[in-house]
Amino acid sequence: MEKLINKVAVVTGAAQGIGASIVERLFADGATVVCLDVNLDKLKESILKIDKTGERAISLKCDVSNQEEVNQVFDQIYEKLGKVDILVNNAGIVRDAFFHKMTPEQWHAVINVNLNSMFYTC
Structure with missing residues (x-):
């Protein structure tokens, strides 16, 4: 099926697991998929399985907990592709650690990736 032809999808946490599966599905449905992850090597390895050319599955390193980095990456996406039709905040x-034993650093890391990144990518 190619119901997503001419659509641009961005997937965070795209290197493995659910994120990689989402990328595969969007790609199979015809979308150009921009794949974001902190682990660029793992991401490239995963993406090569579905798009050897790198024309429709684009790998970009991005720490979604860093607002400035997210802004820079999305600027690159808009400059290269002109739009984002679909955003999957998967990271x-x-x-x-048990909640009551978490350090402030652990808490902030979880909140920055799991919550704040949703705001940063929108």
């Missing part, structure tokens, strides 16, 4: 992290 998420967990810290292996």
Whole structure:
């Protein structure tokens, strides 16, 4: 199916797991997919499985917890592709600690990736 031809999709946390599966589906449906992740090597490895040319699946390193970095990456996306039709905020992290034993640093890391990134990407 190619129901998403001429659509641009951005997927965060795209290197593995659910994110990689979402990328595969969007790509199969015809979208140009911009794949964002902090692990660029893993991301490129994953993307090569679906798009050897890199024309419709584009890999960009992005720490979605960093607002300035998100702004720069989205500027690149708009400059290259002109639009974003679909945004999948998939990036998420967990810290292996009970809530009441989390350090402030652990708490802020989780909130920045799992919550603030939603605001930054919009």
